[in-house]
Amino acid sequence: MPLGLPQYIMPNARVRSMIGRLLSEDEWRQLYQARDLPGMLAILRETTYAPQLAEFEASCPPCELLEAKLNANVALRFARVIDVTPQPGKDLVIIMKQLYEVNNLKAIMRGLEAGEAPENVLPFLFPLGRAASFDVDRLLAATDIPNLVTRLQGTPYGDAMRHALVRYEQERSLFPLEVALDLDYYRRLWQAVQALKGEDQRWADLLIGTLFDIVNIMWALRYRYYYHLSMVEIINYTLPYGRRSGDAIIRAIAEGEDVKATLRRVWGDDAPTVHQGMKGWLSMLEVDLYRYLGRLARGALVGYPFQLGVVLAYLLLKRFEVHDLMVLAEAKTAGLRRDEYRQYMIHEV
Numbered sequence: 001m002p003l004g005l006p007q008y009i010m011p012n013a014r015v016r017s018m019i020g021r022l023l024s025e026d027e028w029r030q031l032y033q034a035r036d037l038p039g040m041l042a043i044l045r046e047t048t049y050a051p052q053l054a055e056f057e058a059s060c061p062p063c064e065l066l067e068a069k070l071n072a073n074v075a076l077r078f079a080r081v082i083d084v085t086p087q088p089g090k091d092l093v094i095i096m097k098q099l100y101e102v103n104n105l106k107a108i109m110r111g112l113e114a115g116e117a118p119e120n121v122l123p124f125l126f127p128l129g130r131a132a133s134f135d136v137d138r139l140l141a142a143t144d145i146p147n148l149v150t151r152l153q154g155t156p157y158g159d160a161m162r163h164a165l166v167r168y169e170q171e172r173s174l175f176p177l178e179v180a181l182d183l184d185y186y187r188r189l190w191q192a193v194q195a196l197k198g199e200d201q202r203w204a205d206l207l208i209g210t211l212f213d214i215v216n217i218m219w220a221l222r223y224r225y226y227y228h229l230s231m232v233e234i235i236n237y238t239l240p241y242g243r244r245s246g247d248a249i250i251r252a253i254a255e256g257e258d259v260k261a262t263l264r265r266v267w268g269d270d271a272p273t274v275h276q277g278m279k280g281w282l283s284m285l286e287v288d289l290y291r292y293l294g295r296l297a298r299g300a301l302v303g304y305p306f307q308l309g310v311v312l313a314y315l316l317l318k319r320f321e322v323h324d325l326m327v328l329a330e331a332k333t334a335g336l337r338r339d340e341y342r343q344y345m346i347h348e349v
Helices: 005-019 025-033 037-042 051-058 061-085 089-114 118-124 136-140 144-151 158-171 175-194 200-227 231-236 247-254 259-270 281-300 308-335 338-344
Strands: none
Touching: 005 061, 005 308, 025 037, 025 308, 037 061, 037 308, 051 061, 061 118, 061 308, 089 118, 089 136, 089 144, 089 158, 089 175, 089 200, 089 259, 089 308, 118 136, 118 231, 136 259, 144 158, 158 175, 200 231, 200 247, 200 281, 200 308, 231 247, 247 259, 259 338, 281 308, 281 338, 308 338
């Protein structure tokens, strides 16, 4: 029996069925052609997102609430994948899901800072379901940021938040707390990839390692071009390792190396075109990089099926699907033409 077949018979069957329920090309065309957000939601109610959108038949939710509802669909898919993925790949999938916990923590912190009542914050949180690391209700009961940090002790986020609390209290800004959460999350994600062996490690390195590089490099570029941080700050607020985004690449960005040259050193002939100087050029660059990762993910679905790459590829494609639905929803709400928003969508029709 081929290596990997016993472990991945069930995951492959489960994931293949879910891949078949990703939005089809015809459904994407209909969504593009919808005149407005109500029309878009009417189309989505005929897809696997129907249960999450049922309550909006007579009204349109704000985009933040819509995102939470669409991610409820993603959370359900994660739970089903986690159930059937064998170890040690399961640990990696659980950490991938924890990105939604990180986003929930940020939303809770922002709600606390703004003095929002817990019941006003709760609808905008992503549902965590099984494999959750903390009790959302307990965190929503926090009286302030230090109390929230205390309540996080004993969770995967406790140490990072505790260490960043000093800077928060000095600066009265959530920025150091949010950066600490992001850095800690991607450190743990990278460690989970490195803990794998054989084909599992190869596929995780290709797919999650590329995701890691995109995130790390985009952080460095945004710190340099949007926030104008110093070289030391850029280095401190990024990670010094990755599949291709090691310390030398991050330092080159921080020191002002030409963006095209940096990307070519990382991705060679696969490096995307950089439209530096155009409005939104960094966001367009990020989308181009995610399109590249999407091609890698689709490639993982056409080879030998009984391996972790199929699981990871599906989860990435599902994440990209929701990203694009939110871009489309915001475009429909703003009444934008297709040529004004399509460059920000990972999916292309």
